[in-house]
Amino acid sequence: MPYALVAPAFQSVARPSSQRILAAATRLSSTLTLSPDLSDATQTPEASTSAPQDFLRYRKFHELKDSLTRGGSPSRVWSYYTDLLNVMGYDQLPLQVHQSVLRKCTPPSAQLRVSAARRIVAENVPSIPHIHEGRFQTVIRNIRAIDQQPALEDYHFILEQFAAVGHHVGAMQVYKEITKTTGITPRTKTFGLCLQAIAHRLTLPIEQELLPQRTTQTHLMMSELISDMQSLQVPFTSAILDLTIRILKETVDVDAFEKLMTWGYGIDLSNPDRLPLHPTQPTLKAALGIAETPLPGLSVPQPFSTAALNTTIDILGRFGNVSKLVQAFEVLTQPLPRANEHLFSSFDDDDDFGVADNPKTHGRLPPHAIPNTTTYNMLIRHLCRAGHATLARHYLLQAMKLDRTTDSILRYNVYNYPLRRVFAPHFAINRGTLLPVFGHSNRDKDVALMRWLSSKIPSILKRKKGSLQFFTTFKENMEKKAERRAALFAAHPNAAPNSAFRRRPASAPSNERLPSLLERKPVPKPNTSSVFEVDVENSAPPSPPAPIKRLDIDLHLRVLQRDIEEIEAFQERLRAVLGRNTQRVKERLGRRVWAGKDVYMADEGQRRKVTRQEWQRVVGFKPKTVVDARSKTGTARVDTPSSLSTYFHSNQVAAKAGQGGAASQTVPKHFTSTLKRR
Incomplete structure (x- = not known):
């Protein structure tokens, strides 16, 4: 339903019945409170025993007011609101009541994100992106019906709700109503919320055949928003830049992305250890199809945050340039302060090679950010997809070292400082750090890498269990x-x-003491939370850094318990796959030994023929146990080549049984059929 709203007649105002609304699912209450001046600006109808209609209006009004003040459930607030409209009319309610109902008729955006993630996990996707979109439309129509104008903050609340569920189409409809119907000039927050809805929609699952259509649609939406920002001279802040890069990584090429990084953050990905020599303002015409005018704002490079680092690692990993990916990670996480001061030239002073260093860059620390768990998980995942097992193993060892350091520092701070002064850790190894290495080793049948990974998991679990015991x-x-x-x-x-x-x-x-989070059911955290970490409120560049989170003991214990359970389950799966792959390698090489062919001996560094007895000792085959059918007891056979419990030995027994007549009755049928096919 389009958001181009006009002032309707009193009869056209949508008034759902109270019975239908009360039958709807009850939602949790919002944290917003009623406007402080509502009680002063509202003409409360007085109760009258002689007029039942006045008494009914009095009761309905106070029910709505009490529900708004106490923070009732959204369904209850909406039910009281519609009941009051049926007996009192929208024209007798002040603007503050409609605005308060708008903010209380739906759950908060943070809670809405969690519930939407739960529905996605349960594959219970609703038919409409936002279940209370109709309520927003009704309240806006009622405000216009009393010859009042909705405030820009009212539209910002609706945009925030749509961004929480990734309703990019509804967000653009609200934006068009703001600019074309109301005549209100949008601010930086308006564009930030619209871009946030688009960026969040790109992270949600979608059918494969609808993916090109969604990419084209979001491409046009962002082009319209950037063009309007240019025409209205709205500053291009760090939040807008971060959201734009998130959206552009679905459609933009490498050259356009590198230009945007140079202009926005002052990072030249070709030489990330130096400030760009000639930073220019990109027009993004090739990527967005907008007019060739400089982008507004960003007189100075924006601060490079951890979220921007993760986006950069993800984009470079998708491009498949491993060299530039590793270079960007190493330089942007460990900058060299005043590196130019340590450089020297062995050429004569009269020779002019290259471009002289800019004196203004001396003493300034290059852009950098602190990596977190997501950074290492993305880096290792892209390296494994590119087939670089050596680099993946190197960064997994580096992640293990960082995990030990972070845990030791956290224990020291908790033991020596008040809890209110301890910061939350930013890194911890989890299942997502180990899974890419396991997937790469399983795809390439790299038993050595898989065995190395299995040898590292016990130490990780031991440290996490010790940390869990310490904090408990x-x-x-x-x-x-x-x-x-x-x-x-x-x-x-x-x-x-x-x-x-x-x-x-x-x-x-x-x-x-609060209720322990270990006793609660873990809430699935949406994997797109980083989209909402940007500060769309601030319109003055550069945006301030994100607030530092304090340590929450209950949350930290719950995360440790979850990581331990997931890694233990992962370890069991790894052992099963490792045992299966090892057995297959032994059987494949064993068939060569039984056929009289040579095999490669790693300890000797050469290929040579191996006897059956030596091969049995090298690979550690156990003697086959013979089970007596009458006594059900097992007796070990003599350690001979014919007593090996392997697949190739079964084929050998089947071959002999096929020639021995009556002895073939003891051979399984599937072995005999396999032999005949061969």
Whole structure:
């Protein structure tokens, strides 16, 4: 349904019945509160015992007001709102009531993202992207019907809701209504929310045949938004740049991406250890099809964040340029401060080779960012897809070292500093770090790499289990201290203010025990959370860095428990696949030995013929156990070549049995049929 709304007549206002709305699924309440001046600006109908209609309006109004104030469920708020419209009419309600209902008739955007991710995992995708889109349309129509204009923040709330579920079509319809119907000038946040909805939609699953259509559609939407930003002179902030790069990685070529990185972040991917010599403003005409005018804003390069680093690693990995991928990762995560000061030239001073260094770049640290778990997971995944097992093993070892360092620093900080001053860790090895290496070794049947990976998992699990035990004990001790403090305060309620039993001020951070997150059901976190980490609120470049997260003991314990369970399950799967591949290699080489052919001996570094007895000792074949059919007891045969429990030995027995007449009855039929086919 299009968002080009006009002021309708009173009869055309959509008023769903209260019975239908009350039958809808109850949603969790929003955290928004009623406007403070609502009680002053609202003419509350007075109760009258002589007029039942006035009493009904009075009751319905106070039901809605109480639900908005207390934060009732969205379905209950919407039910009270429609009931009040049926008895009172929209023209008698002030603007603040409609705006409060708009924000309370749907769950918060953060909660909506989680519920949408759950539906995707359960393959329960709704027919419409946002289930409460009709409610937004009704409230906006009612506001226009009372000759009022919706504020830009009202549209921003709707855009934020649409961005949470990736409803890019609805977001563009709201944007067109803002610019063409209301005449309101959009701000940086308006464009940021629209681009956020488009970027989030690109991360959601879609049928393969609809992928080109979605790519073309999002391409045109972003072209329209960038063109309007140029015409309205809206500044191109760091958030807009980050979202634009996320969208462009689906359609743009390498050259356009490198130009955007040079202009936006001051990073020349051909020489990432130096500032660009001649940064120019790209027009992105080839990528977006917009007018050849410079992009607004960005007078200085934007700060290079971890989210931008992850996007850069992902794009370079998709392009398949492993050399540039590794170079960008090494330089952008470990910059060399004032590297030009350590360079020297062995040529004469009169010779002029190359371009002189820019003196303005001295003393300035090149753009860089701290890698996190997603960075290493993306890097190892792209290296394994490109077939570089050596680099993948190197960065997995580097990730293990960083995991040990991060865990040691976290333990030291927790033990020596107050909990409110400890930062949350930014890196931890999980199943996603190990899975690409396992997939590469399984595809190429690289048993050596798979065996090496299996040898590293026990140390990872041991460290994580030790960390889980440490933080569990730390939490228990912290709870015991809180209980003893509470008991001492209860025993000395009249203690002096400066005594050790005084009450903690309300402004101080609380360490009271909350319900343990280990007892709750883990909530699947959407894999597109990084799209919502950009700050679309700030319109003044450069945007400030993201806030630092403090350590949450319960959340950290839950993450450790989840990682341990996933890695243990992964270890069992790895053992089964490794045993299967090893057995297949032994059988394949064993058939060569039984046929009198040579095999390569790794300890000797040459190929030579091996006897059956020597091969049995080298590969470690166990003697076959013969089971007595009457006693059901097993007796080990003599360690001879004919007693090997292998596939090729079964074929040999089948061949002899086929020549021995009655002895062939003891040979399984499928072995005999296989022999005949050969």
